[in-house]
Amino acid sequence: MHPQYYEAGDTLLQSGTVLPGVRLAYAVHGTLNAARDNGIVYPSHYAGTHDDNAWNIGPGRALDPEKYCIIVPNLLGNGVSTSPSCPPPGMASMDFPAVTMLDNIRLQHRLVTEVLGITRLALVTGHSMGAQQAFHWGALYPDMVERIAPFCGSARTSRHNFLFLEGIKAALTADAAWAGGHYAAPPVTGLRAFARVYAGWAWSQAWFRERLDMQVLGLPSLEAFLTHAWEPHFLSKDANDLLAMLSTWQGADISANTHYDGDFHQALAAIKAKAIVMPCRTDLYFPPEDSEIEVARMPDAELRIIPSIWGHMAGGGLNPADATFIDTALIDLLAR
């Protein structure tokens, strides 16, 4: 689907830097009703675009475009919204400034309110960094968000998760061809290393024990899985885009702003939305223990653990059982 573009103009970032000529790309499935109360925001995840959320939207599903107006904004840095790979005119890729979750959510809020004229959202949901955005919406606009359903993501990037991201970053930037971001041709060796390190984290130990990499994708070996499926996924991305989104991810924290001034518990307690929080039992970087801790501090949240060996990728839509689990939870939540 071709996205639409919200030309947000020069935008003051949380860091104090102005990012000029910001474009927020977004897709819309369905239409707003007369009361404008059927809007759902479903932001993109790391290294994904609006298209990567399409599996979870359709007639008969919870996110039914015949009932809801589902808005899918693209993360800054993802290569579709303003990004290192498509920077503002006159800006070099490596000069792209650090962007926070708050910057993304404020921008999405402007789109939703100023452009689309929505004052209450029925739901914000998302996978991974999309889940983190759902938590941020809930904490930053508590009176506007009726429900949140974050899956395989947290309200704050844990220290271990941060470290996992340091690892993939170190693998990518170990390639001298990256050149501090000043590459002319893609740093292929670094992107391959990035992919190979990431592969160990994305699914669970049991997923590989059961050889689902071979069964699901029909590939003859682990090496084939890496070289024919996983590496091409990241080789198709821009290195500086990957690093920009990674920086946003590492800093994600619903309390890292002047509203909450670092008081994480206060920020969780401020989320008025009805919530179903869905970690996967075997997620290696968003483990269910973090969700359990967060849900305990949220006033109206249910913890519903995805019982899957798909690890973080339980939220990726490839496993029908997990997709159904998430869809069922969304149906339950939207009925509340």
Next chain:
Amino acid sequence: MHPQYYEAGDTLLQSGTVLPGVRLAYAVHGTLNAARDNGIVYPSHYAGTHDDNAWNIGPGRALDPEKYCIIVPNLLGNGVSTSPSCPPPGMASMDFPAVTMLDNIRLQHRLVTEVLGITRLALVTGHSMGAQQAFHWGALYPDMVERIAPFCGSARTSRHNFLFLEGIKAALTADAAWAGGHYAAPPVTGLRAFARVYAGWAWSQAWFRERLDMQVLGLPSLEAFLTHAWEPHFLSKDANDLLAMLSTWQGADISANTHYDGDFHQALAAIKAKAIVMPCRTDLYFPPEDSEIEVARMPDAELRIIPSIWGHMAGGGLNPADATFIDTALIDLLAR
């Protein structure tokens, strides 16, 4: 402690290659008794030497040198035994051949039998790759090994564990300074990347959630932990040594030999030794599920899971509670 050297001479490897002038470095704690039945083998782990096992040996401990003769052989490739960094005369570092677990165990067997005159071992124990060596001793010399106590290790490297190792390998070799092994100066960027990727795997998510990196080591931040503790550990190692041991690890499998011809279940069933197998509950690359599967196929094995958030490093000796847990199990096993 200065090691002793067993000059094993030209050695036919499992691959069919002859590794000339092999030296096996080993340390001995205690003395053999007259019956020569108090020998214990406690091999080194990945990127470790005989010195890294010393914490687990001492008067009053299970591995008491006043009662036992504890032999600590160094893995081929670890920089003390014959390795890429100390190759046979005339061999270049990058020409060091692939060495298997079988190659190591056969060499250790020659040391133990031909040099030390031992025909039965009271115990073989070890951490991580040391645990893998204990499993190999049990499967390859079932009539010679009375007991095995592998901790934080498996009888066969799992597919997920293999993938984790592919990741750290890719991070190291993404540095062009590695130059296919032909480096003159160490590939510092690659070694740092290797360390940063590895750091995410060595402890559990909970260990970082509890900030034990700061509490235990007295460091002010995660970044300080990486740059002042973890990176220097791997910067002190030789890159080709790390890759040689990694290759041995990836191929570890007690049935990958002519004795068992790939029949893993048969190899597990052949282990006559009394065994206590100790995975750590939160180990990310030797998870307890793999140990459970292996123990179920072993005739005389007990599964005793280390109840720790120290992950793989529960077997490293730094956490007193885990060290006591392991010591207690060794005392129990040696009393059987």
